Amino acid sequence: MNCKQERWLRNEEVSSEVPHSSLPVRRIAELVSRLVIRAGVKDPKPVAIGAFFLVLAASTLLFVFGFENWLFVIVVSALLVVSSVLGLSVSRIAEDLRKRFLYDEWLDMYLKRIGGMVLYTVIGYQSWFYFDGSVYFILGICIGYMLSYSFLTRTLKKSVFLSEIKKDGYETHGINPRRSQERAGKQHGAISAAAHGGRVAKFLGRVLFGVKISMDVWYLLTVVFILLRRTDIVLIFLSALFVVRSFAVTIYTVREIKVNEIGVN
Amino acid sequence: MRRIPIALTTGFKGDSESYYDQLISRYISPFFTLCAKAMGVINPNVLTFVSFFLLLLSCAMVLYRAAFAGVFYRIVIALLIQLSFIIDCSDGQLARITGRTSKLGAWLDRLLDRVGEFAIFAVSGILAWWQTGRILFIFLGLVTGYGLTAFSLAMAVSDSCIVGEIAKFREIEKEKTKEEPAKGNDSQKEKKNLTLVISRVFFFLNFGIGERYLYLSFFILLNRLDIMLFMTSFLVVLRIVSISHHLKNKLKKADESLRRFNEL
Numbered sequence: 226m227n228c229k230q231e232r233w234l235r236n237e238e239v240s241s242e243v244p245h246s247s248l249p250v251r252r253i254a255e256l257v258s259r260l261v262i263r264a265g266v267k268d269p270k271p272v273a274i275g276a277f278f279l280v281l282a283a284s285t286l287l288f289v290f291g292f293e294n295w296l297f298v299i300v301v302s303a304l305l306v307v308s309s310v311l312g313l314s315v316s317r318i319a320e321d322l323r324k325r326f327l328y329d330e331w332l333d334m335y336l337k338r339i340g341g342m343v344l345y346t347v348i349g350y351q352s353w354f355y356f357d358g359s360v361y362f363i364l365g366i367c368i369g370y371m372l373s374y375s376f377l378t379r380t381l382k383k384s385v386f387l388s389e390i391k392k393d394g395y396e397t398h399g400i401n402p403r404r405s406q407e408r409a410g411k412q413h414g415a416i417s418a419a420a421h422g423g424r425v426a427k428f429l430g431r432v433l434f435g436v437k438i439s440m441d442v443w444y445l446l447t448v449v450f451i452l453l454r455r456t457d458i459v460l461i462f463l464s465a466l467f468v469v470r471s472f473a474v475t476i477y478t479v480r481e482i483k484v485n486e487i488g489v490n
Numbered sequence: 491m492r493r494i495p496i497a498l499t500t501g502f503k504g505d506s507e508s509y510y511d512q513l514i515s516r517y518i519s520p521f522f523t524l525c526a527k528a529m530g531v532i533n534p535n536v537l538t539f540v541s542f543f544l545l546l547l548s549c550a551m552v553l554y555r556a557a558f559a560g561v562f563y564r565i566v567i568a569l570l571i572q573l574s575f576i577i578d579c580s581d582g583q584l585a586r587i588t589g590r591t592s593k594l595g596a597w598l599d600r601l602l603d604r605v606g607e608f609a610i611f612a613v614s615g616i617l618a619w620w621q622t623g624r625i626l627f628i629f630l631g632l633v634t635g636y637g638l639t640a641f642s643l644a645m646a647v648s649d650s651c652i653v654g655e656i657a658k659f660r661e662i663e664k665e666k667t668k669e670e671p672a673k674g675n676d677s678q679k680e681k682k683n684l685t686l687v688i689s690r691v692f693f694f695l696n697f698g699i700g701e702r703y704l705y706l707s708f709f710i711l712l713n714r715l716d717i718m719l720f721m722t723s724f725l726v727v728l729r730i731v732s733i734s735h736h737l738k739n740k741l742k743k744a745d746e747s748l749r750r751f752n753e754l
Contacts, residue, residue: 327651327748328741334647335640335734342636366632370608373639378601380646385597482594 257314258321269319272311273333279308280340280444284347291351292454302448305344309444312337338376341443342369345463348447352456364460371467375474382478386485510700511579519579526584534585537577538599544574545606549613552710561711568707571610575703578603603699604642608635610706611722618715630719637726638702641733648737652744 261272283304290297315333319325349365352358443463450459526537548570555563581599585591615631618624702722709718 326741326745328738328745331644331647331651331737331741335644338643339636339640342640346632346636366612369636370639373636373643374605377604377639377643377646380643380650381597381600384646384649385593385600478597479594482597485593 251317253310254314254317257310258317261311261314261318262321266318267322269315269322269324269329270332272318273315273329273336276308276311276315277336277340279304279311280344283308284340284343287344287351287451288347292355292451292456298451298454302452305444305448305451308340309442309448312444313442334376338373341372344444344447345369345372345460348451348456349460352460355454356457358457361457361460364464368460368463368467371464371471374471375467378471378474378478382482385482510704511698515576515579515700519576519583522576523580523583523587526580527587531584532588532590534581534588534590534595535598537581537584538595538602541574541578541581542602542606544570544577545610548574549609552610552613552617564710564713568710571703571707571710574606575700578699600642604639607638607699607702611635611638611719614706614710614715615719618719621713622716624716627716627719630723633723634719634726637723637730641726641730644730644733644737648741651741 266272283301286297286301286304292298312333315329316325319329345365345368347365349362349368352361352365447456447459447463450456531537548567551563551567551570578599581595582591585595611634612631615628615634618627618631705718705722709715
């Protein structure tokens with residue numbers, strides 16, 4: 226693996242929550258980050274853990290009280306909104322505090338997925354009784370699982386290449402710079418071909434990145450439907466969207482791995 | 491001929507490296523590998539897909555009528571699960587003996603393992619719910635299924651985080667070779683001991699994919715998936731806690747190395 230390929234892997238940012246977010250989301254993140262730092266928080270970890278526990282609390286309340294009681298519906302929504310806003314700001318807080326550590330990054334990404342799994346499963350479970358259809362529970366489980374599936378697909382790809390990077394070691398850069406440059410050129414071409422060439426790849430790329438919205442934004446959307454007590458709509462919409470997304474992610478990742486494998490070999 | 495046994499007995503890594511693999515499946519799967527090769531299957535990904543579809547077939551059979559089925563039906567399901575696992579072991583071996591190891595194959599193998607596992611444990615939860623009438627078992631099935639996915643996710647995310655910093659790590663490794671190994675003080679030693687104990691507990695709890703499928707087949711035969719779900723969900727939760735602790739230490743160490751590197 227050479228420097229071009231390595232750079233490509235590095236640029237493929239794992240925590241693409243904030244960098245890929247829309248302008249209003251970035252504005253919210255900036256604002257919350259400023260507020261949180263002014264409140265005396267000196268570490269992004271408690272914010273990520275706090276956001277996770279708020280999701281757990283909201284899920285527990287939803288599990289116990291369901292959608293019948295207005296008061297609890299409002300409390301659950303409020304908890305989810307606070308959690309989303311905090312979740313959106315974790316990366317920004319880490320940047321502002323200049324404490325962007327690997328452990329914090331891992332914790333943030335990991336807890337978000339677990340929280341998502343729990344929340345959508347509970348929403349599905351309550352919708353089963355509220356709308357009298359077990360299909361909603363299955364949809365909730367599907368959404369919960371597919372939240373992790375898309376992420377697992379992407380991260381496993383990097384995990385597979387990590388061994389290659391480690392094995393390749395230090396030498397590739399310096400021993401024969403000219404040969405290394407030639408290889409880099411070829412690989413870069415191949416990667417670009419995957420990223421930009423071919424109708425299927427282009428289409429899948431658009432589908433994949435078109436629906437690449439931060440998980441916290443999904444929470445906010447879900448809150449609106451929880452308040453309206455129409456979680457059936459959000460479950461159908463999100464499950465359809467995530468099926469398409471998972472499909473696109475899988476095919477796109479297979480293409481990427483194939484191209485990179487040619488590069489490595 | 492000498493090459494084949496070596497290629498067949500190496501390469502059991504990660505999740506599948508468990509007692510069941512070491513003692514049993516390692517000696518059975520070569521038979522399937524050689525059969526596949528004799529039948530002209532040279533693409534190991536075909537075996538990965540066959541294994542996955544066998545697991546999905548067993549899921550479908552469980553959902554169809556396993557709740558009230560006889561012993562013969564349950565034996566078929568248990569055998570299908572075991573066959574799926576053995577074929578899953580064979581794909582890597584076939585890749586090695588035919589020289590067709592690939593990153594795509596490694597990725598596909600891990601991904602389909604996780605999806606299949608989630609499906610079979612979720613379905614087991616549903617079956618236990620039908621049998622007992624308690625919805626708790628659906629949640630226990632989900633805890634096991636989600637938990638196993640979360641476990642893989644934790645490790646994959648950790649690797650992903652490290653990929654981002656890999657260039658710096660190389661520099662650190664270079665610096666490390668120059669440095670003498672530092673002697674730790676008492677508190678550091680205590681921490682190391684604690685980590686060692688936790689990693690041993692983790693090893694004990696590391697019931698690999700083979701063991702999981704073995705429990706599953708066994709309890710399907712007994713028609714007592716409720717007992718299995720209590721056990722597996724508990725073990726999965728413990729496993730997640732221990733891997734989280736392990737990764738926390740690993741990533742903190744990486745952070746510390748990066749900090750030192752930035753200070754240089």
